[in-house]
Amino acid sequence: MKAVNLYDYLKNNEYPGRGIAICRTPCGKKLRIGYFIMGRSENSRNRVFVEEGAGIRTEAFDPSKMVDPSLIIYAPVRVLGDTTIVTNGDQTDTIYDYLAEGKTFEDALRTRTFEPDGPNWTPRISAIVKGAGYRMSILKSADGDPAGAHRQFFDYDEELPGCGHIIHTYRENGSPIPSFEGEPVLFETVKESFDDFSDHLWEALNNNNKVSLFTRSINIETGETETRIYNRNK
Numbered sequence: 001m002k003a004v005n006l007y008d009y010l011k012n013n014e015y016p017g018r019g020i021a022i023c024r025t026p027c028g029k030k031l032r033i034g035y036f037i038m039g040r041s042e043n044s045r046n047r048v049f050v051e052e053g054a055g056i057r058t059e060a061f062d063p064s065k066m067v068d069p070s071l072i073i074y075a076p077v078r079v080l081g082d083t084t085i086v087t088n089g090d091q092t093d094t095i096y097d098y099l100a101e102g103k104t105f106e107d108a109l110r111t112r113t114f115e116p117d118g119p120n121w122t123p124r125i126s127a128i129v130k131g132a133g134y135r136m137s138i139l140k141s142a143d144g145d146p147a148g149a150h151r152q153f154f155d156y157d158e159e160l161p162g163c164g165h166i167i168h169t170y171r172e173n174g175s176p177i178p179s180f181e182g183e184p185v186l187f188e189t190v191k192e193s194f195d196d197f198s199d200h201l202w203e204a205l206n207n208n209n210k211v212s213l214f215t216r217s218i219n220i221e222t223g224e225t226e227t228r229i230y231n232r233n234k
Contacts (some may be wrong), residue, residue, distance in 0.1 A: 001043070003187055010205055018125065019166055019167065020127050022165060023187065023189045023210050024162065028132075031159075031218045032067070032134065032189075034197075034203055036202075036213045038209040043068060046061050048199075048233050051227070056229065057076070061233035071115055071122075074090045076090050076092060083099060084218065085126075106153055107152075110123060122177075122179075124138070131220060132158045132220050133157060133159055139152075140179045164187050165184035168180055197215065198230070
């Protein structure tokens with residue numbers, strides 16, 4: 001697979017939905033995480049990221065306009081020991097609970113499926129980051145048929161410096177919105193500060209549809225972290 005430029009890749013997609021990008025810096029010393037949400041409806045756009053402990057959660061920007069919180073209010077990021085969990089839904093809690101019991105990422109997600117929001121049947125995307133490696137997963141309908149579920153897992157053990165992967169819920173905009181297809185997309189990282197990485201990622205998202213972005217830098221050796229949060233609603 002040929003590596004893409006992450007920022008160009010996102011700039012050329014009006015609506016990738018929600019996405020997880022994880023990469024190792026060119027120096028090899030740090031992992032970086034990006035998690036973004038986008039929205040087309042007023043309800044989806046009426047959100048912000050707020051910090052909660054070592055992770056984050058979504059909350060309504062204007063509670064009076066919240067229609068249905070079931071699929072849009074959740075904790076996208078939680079931390080258990082030296083493992084960071086990132087997802088686009090309440091499966092974050094499922095993964096956290098299973099890992100706390102000594103079970104696996106895969107065990108947890110085999111109990112879950114795509115979101116019940118037909119006709120889109122939005123995939124659930126998830127990742128865990130530990131050490132210099134990470135795992136990703138997508139749970140989606142069987143090519144748009146909710147009668148079947150496809151559960152795919154991808155393991156990137158000791159990812160090479162200068163490389164990363166992005167997975168997102170939708171292939172592109174549409175009605176219904178087509179699900180992401182194939183493996184997580186390989187991208188190359190460039191030598192830039194964490195602030196520049198975060199700014200460039202936010203700027204690359206479609207201006208009409210982006211809602212919030214979370215980024216985190218993790219020092220592989222020490223576990224030290226830095227976090228940035230961007231919200232369209234302020």
